[in-house]
Amino acid sequence: MARINYWTAKMLSYAGRAQLVKTVLFGVQAYWAQLFIIPAKIIKLIEGLCRSYLWAGVGYVTKKALIAWDKVCSPKYEGQRECKISNNASWMVQKIMSAKATFDQVQQQQNKGRGILRHMYYHMTRRQPKPAWTCFMYSNASRPKAYNIMWMMMNQKLATVDRLTRWRLEVDKTCVLCKNADETIEHLFLQCQFARKLWEKVLRMLEHQGTIPMVWKQFQQWCVQNGKGKRATTQVFKTVITEGIYGLWIERNNRIFEKKSRKEESIVKEIACVTIARIPTASSKMYLN
Numbered sequence: 227m228a229r230i231n232y233w234t235a236k237m238l239s240y241a242g243r244a245q246l247v248k249t250v251l252f253g254v255q256a257y258w259a260q261l262f263i264i265p266a267k268i269i270k271l272i273e274g275l276c277r278s279y280l281w282a283g284v285g286y287v288t289k290k291a292l293i294a295w296d297k298v299c300s301p302k303y304e305g306q307r308e309c310k311i312s313n314n315a316s317w318m319v320q321k322i323m324s325a326k327a328t329f330d331q332v333q334q335q336q337n338k339g340r341g342i343l344r345h346m347y348y349h350m351t352r353r354q355p356k357p358a359w360t361c362f363m364y365s366n367a368s369r370p371k372a373y374n375i376m377w378m379m380m381n382q383k384l385a386t387v388d389r390l391t392r393w394r395l396e397v398d399k400t401c402v403l404c405k406n407a408d409e410t411i412e413h414l415f416l417q418c419q420f421a422r423k424l425w426e427k428v429l430r431m432l433e434h435q436g437t438i439p440m441v442w443k444q445f446q447q448w449c450v451q452n453g454k455g456k457r458a459t460t461q462v463f464k465t466v467i468t469e470g471i472y473g474l475w476i477e478r479n480n481r482i483f484e485k486k487s488r489k490e491e492s493i494v495k496e497i498a499c500v501t502i503a504r505i506p507t508a509s510s511k512m513y514l515n
């Protein structure tokens with residue numbers, strides 16, 4: 227009763243009141259019903275109060291009703307009604323309404339109903355569920371500076387020429403590693419002849435079957451496929467690939483800013499040395515010649 231009178235009841239639209247009845251008043255009733263056996267007379271009184279509040283916006287029982295209460299409570303009715311939040315509604319009411327909207331939205335996306343609480347949490351904190359490739363970043367023994375470059379690369383946040391051009395900076399678009407194509411993140415790390423040669427040597431060193439994908443999306447999937455699990459070989463694999471990405475990025479920067487260049491072999495040797503220094507057991511997992 228107090229709640230009905232307290233809420234800016236008269237300011238709420240019909241839809242707002244219906245929402246309030248459903249989300250709060252029913253909730254209060256359900257809460258007490260769990261603790262005590264509520265007499266039928268009281269249940270009827272509560273229903274009457276809810277009904278009167280819904281149709282007349284008052285805190286006492288009236289006979290005013292446009293639709294029978296049973297129909298009002300049916301799920302079909304819920305689906306048909308629209309929810310509008312009055313601008314004059316109290317802060318609490320507005321919060322309740324927006325929480326309901328969020329719940330509906332998440333429920334629609336997650337129609338299987340699995341992991342709904344997690345999705346609600348992400349939705350309300352405005353955080354996205356973590357991408358699948360993050361498995362590549364766990365038990366990764368690469369140096370922190372290499373780890374950081376890998377993380378920025380996976381998020382496509384490295385300042386490659388294509389991004390600089392989008393920021394309207396006048397820069398030479400040609401890839402400094404092969405001087406054969408425009409520099410994009412996909413080209414620099416996956417398609418460039420220099421990078422291909424480096425990856426070929428790196429994967430041979432790991433005795434890994436197959437090649438590194440040339441398309442960004444496939445590369446991310448490839449990282450997920452090879453980055454899952456806690457086996458020692460997986461840790462070596464993730465560390466080597468991360469150091470490889472770092473090696474390519476540093477080589478590219480040295481060529482642009484320092485006018486210095488190295489061959490693929492020299493970078494691969496450094497990757498092997500760093501990996502063995504950071505994972506002493508790695509030498510047994512790598513084919514070094």
Ligand SMILES: [Zn+2]
Pocket residue numbers: 401402403404405406407413414417418419420
């Ligand atoms: Zn290139």
